Amino acid sequence: MAAQDAQTAREDSIGQDRRAPTATPFRLLQLSDLHLYADPERRLLGQNTRRTLESVLALAQARYWPPDAIVLTGDLVHDELPGAYRFLRERLDGLGIPYHCIPGNHDRLDLLVGQLDPTAASGLRRVAAGAWDLLLLDSVIPGEAGGRLHATVLKGLAEAARGAPARPTLVFLHHHLAPMGSRWIDTMQVANATAALAALALHPALRAVICGHVHQEADQQVAGVRLLATPSTCVQFLPGSADFSLDPRTPGYRWLTLHADGHLETGVERTDAYPEPLTIATQGY
Ligand SMILES: [Fe+2]
Numbered sequence: 702m703a704a705q706d707a708q709t710a711r712e713d714s715i716g717q718d719r720r721a722p723t724a725t726p727f728r729l730l731q732l733s734d735l736h737l738y739a740d741p742e743r744r745l746l747g748q749n750t751r752r753t754l755e756s757v758l759a760l761a762q763a764r765y766w767p768p769d770a771i772v773l774t775g776d777l778v779h780d781e782l783p784g785a786y787r788f789l790r791e792r793l794d795g796l797g798i799p800y801h802c803i804p805g806n807h808d809r810l811d812l813l814v815g816q817l818d819p820t821a822a823s824g825l826r827r828v829a830a831g832a833w834d835l836l837l838l839d840s841v842i843p844g845e846a847g848g849r850l851h852a853t854v855l856k857g858l859a860e861a862a863r864g865a866p867a868r869p870t871l872v873f874l875h876h877h878l879a880p881m882g883s884r885w886i887d888t889m890q891v892a893n894a895t896a897a898l899a900a901l902a903l904h905p906a907l908r909a910v911i912c913g914h915v916h917q918e919a920d921q922q923v924a925g926v927r928l929l930a931t932p933s934t935c936v937q938f939l940p941g942s943a944d945f946s947l948d949p950r951t952p953g954y955r956w957l958t959l960h961a962d963g964h965l966e967t968g969v970e971r972t973d974a975y976p977e978p979l980t981i982a983t984q985g986y
Contacts, residue, residue: 724961727831730768731955733913734776734933739784752976753935753952765956774913775805775875786816805875825857832961838874847889848876850897862904869963872910879923884943898924908965918969931955945985
C-alpha cells in the first residue's frame with residue numbers, strides 16, 4: 702500500500718471511530734526504539750534490530766492481536782537512511798493495522814515524514830482512539846540527544862485541556878519527563894519538563910503520559926501525572942546505572958486497553974530470549 706493510501710486508510714478508520722463510538726475497548730500497541738538500519742545485516746551492540754523487531758511482533762501477534770492501532774514512539778531508525786524508513790513502512794503496511802509514528806532523537810524527521818508517516822510533521826497531533834484521544838508530541842531538538850517541548854506544543858496541550866475535558870486522554874512522546882534515577886539517561890530527558898508537567902496536570906481527563914527513549918519499563922507518579930516508559934524492541938538499558946550499561950532483559954512492547962468508561966489497563970510483555978546472544982557492552986551507542 703502506498704504511503705498516501707495507508708494514511709487515507711488510517712484517517713478513514715479514525716473517522717469511523719468518531720462517528721460510531723461503542724462500549725468495546727480500544728486496543729493499542731506501543732512499539733519503541735526500533736533502531737533499524739537500511740542494511741538488513743547491520744547490528745546495534747551485537748543485535749540485528751530487524752530480527753529483534755520481528756521477535757517482538759511475533760510475541761504481540763501471539764498475545765495481543767489485532768490491536769486497533771499501533772503507536773511508535775521514536776528512534777525508529779538508527780542510520781538516518783531512507784531505506785530503513787521504507788523498510789519499516791512496508792513492514793507496518795503489511796500488518797494491516799493503522800499506525801502513528803513519533804520522531805526520536807535518532808530519527809531524521811524529513812525522512813520519517815517523506816518515507817513513512819506524513820502526519821509526523823506536526824509537533825502535536827490529536828488522534829481519536831474509540832472513546833479516547835491520543836495526543837502525539839514531537840519532543841526532539843534537532844541534532845541533540847535530549848528533548849524539549851516547543852512553546853507551541855505547550856500551548857496546544859493547554860488548549861486540549863480546555864477543549865475536550867470529557868474524553869479520556871493519553872499523551873505519547875519520545876523523551877522522558879522525569880528522572881529515571883540513571884545519571885547518563887537523565888541528561889537526555891525533556892529539558893523543560895516542569896513546564897510540560899504543569900501543562901499536562903491541567904488536563905482533567907489525562908490518564909497517562911507514555912514515552913520511549915529510556916529502553917526500560919517504568920511507571921511513576923510525578924506532579925499528579927502518571928508517567929509510563931516502555932522497553933525498546935532491541936537492546937535494553939540497565940535501570941539505575943550511573944553510566945551507559947546494557948540490561949540483559951529482553952525486548953518487548955506495551956499493550957494498552959482503553960475502556961470506554963475511561964479506565965486504562967496496560968502492561969509490558971517481553972520476548973523469552975534475544976534472537977542472537979547478547980553481549981553486555983560497556984560503551985555507549
Ligand atoms: Fe532509543
